[in-house]
Every structure is written in C-alpha cells, then in structure tokens.
Amino acid sequence: xxxxxxxxxxxxxxxxxxxxxxPDVISxxxxxxxxxxxxARLQLEIMLENVKLAKRKRCPLCQDTGILTFFVxxxxxxxxxxxxxxxxxRAVVQATKEVPLRPNTVDPMTSTNHGDNLGYFLPHIxxxxxxxxxxxxxxxxxxSGSENMSAxxxxxxxxxxxxxxxxxLDCVKKAGGKPCPPIVVGVGVGGSADLVMNLGKRALLRRVxxxxxxxxxxxxxxxxxxxxNKTGIGPMGLGGKTTALDVHVEVAHRHPAxxxxxxxxxxxxxxxxxxxxxxxxxxxVQ
Amino acid sequence: MRLPIxxxxxxxxxxxxxxxxxxxxxxxxxxxHEKMRAMNPKDLPFDPSGMALYHxxxxxxxxxxxxxxxxxxxxxxxxMEDVEDIILxxxxxxxxxxxxxxxxxxxxxxxxxxxxxxAFPGGAGVFAAEIITRVSQVYWLEELGMPEAVWxxxxxxxxxxxxxxDSTEQSLYRSP
Numbered sequence: 198x199x200x201x202x203x204x205x206x207x208x209x210x211x212x213x214x215x216x217x218x219x220p221d222v223i224s225x226x227x228x229x230x231x232x233x234x235x236x237a238r239l240q241l242e243i244m245l246e247n248v249k250l251a252k253r254k255r256c257p258l259c260q261d262t263g264i265l266t267f268f269v270x271x272x273x274x275x276x277x278x279x280x281x282x283x284x285x286x287r288a289v290v291q292a293t294k295e296v297p298l299r300p301n302t303v304d305p306m307t308s309t310n311h312g313d314n315l316g317y318f319l320p321h322i323x324x325x326x327x328x329x330x331x332x333x334x335x336x337x338x339x340x341s342g343s344e345n346m347s348a349x350x351x352x353x354x355x356x357x358x359x360x361x362x363x364x365x366l367d368c369v370k371k372a373g374g375k376p377c378p379p380i381v382v383g384v385g386v387g388g389s390a391d392l393v394m395n396l397g398k399r400a401l402l403r404r405v406x407x408x409x410x411x412x413x414x415x416x417x418x419x420x421x422x423x424x425x426n427k428t429g430i431g432p433m434g435l436g437g438k439t440t441a442l443d444v445h446v447e448v449a450h451r452h453p454a455x456x457x458x459x460x461x462x463x464x465x466x467x468x469x470x471x472x473x474x475x476x477x478x479x480x481x482v483q
Numbered sequence: 484m485r486l487p488i489x490x491x492x493x494x495x496x497x498x499x500x501x502x503x504x505x506x507x508x509x510x511x512x513x514x515x516h517e518k519m520r521a522m523n524p525k526d527l528p529f530d531p532s533g534m535a536l537y538h539x540x541x542x543x544x545x546x547x548x549x550x551x552x553x554x555x556x557x558x559x560x561x562x563m564e565d566v567e568d569i570i571l572x573x574x575x576x577x578x579x580x581x582x583x584x585x586x587x588x589x590x591x592x593x594x595x596x597x598x599x600x601x602a603f604p605g606g607a608g609v610f611a612a613e614i615i616t617r618v619s620q621v622y623w624l625e626e627l628g629m630p631e632a633v634w635x636x637x638x639x640x641x642x643x644x645x646x647x648x649d650s651t652e653q654s655l656y657r658s659p
Contacts, residue, residue, distance in 0.1 A: 236645050
C-alpha cells in the first residue's frame, strides 16, 4: 500500500477537522444564539459568522490549531498496520504546511519550536484494535485555552456521585471564560489517574446532544449540564444562560478505595473529523 | 475608534460599551510579556506607544515574502495576569484586546493607568484575520516561534469588541 495515498487522506481529515465544526455543534450554537441577549448573543453571532467564513475559505477556524490527538481503531485484517504511524506523522508535517497549522509543538526542556508539529510522543496516537480489515481514525485537534482547564480529582469514594458533581462544577467555575465557553465537558469517572483523563477526552468524541446509553449515566450528564448552565458564566465568560453545550460522561470500574474524576473541557470550536481506510487503501473522510 | 485613542476617551469607556478599533496593534503572549518585563522601553526593538496590545498567537503564512494572517483570534488573557500591571505601568499602552478576562491585579493597573480591556470571542480566528489589512513587522520570530513572536498588525474596524474591564475597576467577569 502506498503510504502517500494514506498521507493524502489523513491531511484531508486534518484540514476538515480544523476548518469545519460538526453540524451537531453548529446547531447547538444556533440554539444558544436564539436564547441569549446582549453581549452573550454578540459573542455567539461572531462565532457563527466565523464558522461560515472558515468553511468558505477552508482556513482553520481558530488560530490555535491545537495539539492533534488521533483515535485509531485498526481492523486486525488491515494489510498495512505497520505504516499507519508513519503515515499519520507525515500527514501532520504536510498539513502544517498545507492547511496550514500553527506550529504548536515545543520542546519542554528548551522551549524550542522546530515548526513541524512533531515531537516526543506527538502527535498523540491512541491505538485500539477491532475485527475486520478497515481502519477508522478520528482526529481531535484541541487548543490550549480549553486543555489548560483540565483537572484530575482523586476523590474519596465516600463523597459519592454528589462529590463528583461538586468537583466538575468547581472546575467549570474556576475555568470561567478562559476555555472559550459555551464549552463541551468530557468527564471520566472511575479507573485510575491516567485512564480517567483518557475517558474524559474520549467522551468528547460523542456528538453534542447524544446521551450515554446507560440511564444512570445519562441522568448524571443532564444534571451536570443543568448545574453548569445555572452558573451564569455564559459565552466567553461575559454572562449568559449558555455556559456548556453538553456534558458527556464515560465510566470505568474503580478500585474500592479510589474515585478518580477526570474533567476535560472543550471550547465552543468543538473540532473533530473522522475517516475510514479500506483494505485496498481507498479512503473516505466523514 | 482610531488608535491611538486619546486617553480621556479611553477613560470614559465603560463595561458593555461596544467599540471597533482601527490602527496598529501588536501581539504579545507569555514569552513576549516576559521579555518586555525585563526590558527598558528604549531597548525594545519596537515602540508600543499608542498601539493596542493584542493577546494573540496568530497563524501566519508567507507568500512571496509577505506575511498574511490566516487565523488570528485572541488567546487566553489570564496567563499574562502576573505581568500585565508592569507592562501597563512601564509602556504607553492603554488598550488591551483579549479573551476570557483578567484578574484583580490587572483591574487595579487599568484604573491606575486609565486603560481598558476589550474582549473578542476566542476561536473566531478567521473573522479576526479578515480585519487585518497588513502585517507590518515581526519581532523575535526566530527566537520565540510563530505563536509567541511580536507581530505588528494594521487592523481596520476590529470588532465588535466589548469593553469587559474598564478604568473604574468594573468587570463583566465574575470571580470563581
């Protein structure tokens, strides 16, 4: 299989993720626009106008094109698993020039920015395997404004779900206008310190408005959304009814003595795009 | 409003006012703030007097030797909270454009120096790039890289900007 063919497809996916936001997010922003007044409404108006402009000009809608995370689910029958990592890395370098992306990877020891968006452990690739011969990849570019507001809580299990809600609400209040609300909140509950943060980020892959299939969890999502929107933080922290567009919770079983909670906040520009690569190398970006 | 905005006009601006600015702005984020803090105004390679300070790390591209802004919305202002009062004190800068708001220290410095903080929605990068008519100059690009460099930009009717913090210590942001 030609690696350049895969690279092409991945560049297309990155370009789409950076310049278009998914329809579910746009309709949630429109709904928020209809319900707000004053400064809040004005913020949403500019956001929606920006979404249109970015799509038309095929430009990254935010200058912070983020750190790229790729969620890869590879069919074990796919004949070229061995070149996927290299194809993704090459695509990131190419997309940086072509889309273009802002060079965002900086050496943590020297603060040097070598300009290609590669680096130790970056782009971040999360691997998963499935039966079949196709590969599914989702790209999640995420800016630092929202990522800096992430938080891990290793709570005492005694605080229960009420304690989980308090922790999430505190994070959102502390973040205020900084992560570019209206935000989407990904929450992980359970597992371990590293797993719960991963779950929080994974939760962001769900569409805005899509509830968890387990009723106990979807109830928690609805309660959290209501609590967050009562804070009055509003679009860009200027006050208003819409602080979050949605809350998604993903869970893992926990140790009896641990109650990890991972909060991963996404900005209003909730960018993501996916692609499928077939066993013959043909690909399609969704 | 045309930059530089006369000080008596800046002082009259109040939270919730909506303004559009035309003229020169310079971008500065964490690293540029640190460098400016350590320098005397006469040693700076550019003169920030009268320009608006824009918290922004733009996405730029170069075409035939000319820099063009692709996406250039504001960055999170609160990261500059520990330095901004020193910058306002030392340099002749009275207009800050950013997003997400700043804290009490900056609020006091805005009062002391008769300055304002104007908010523009984060993420609205293409919208903001459209009003940049010219990238006049860039400083510290090699050393700091594209997002952290100081870019001097000519803007035309940059806005709508909301006065989110004024020179009377009023702020639209609530404390957590």
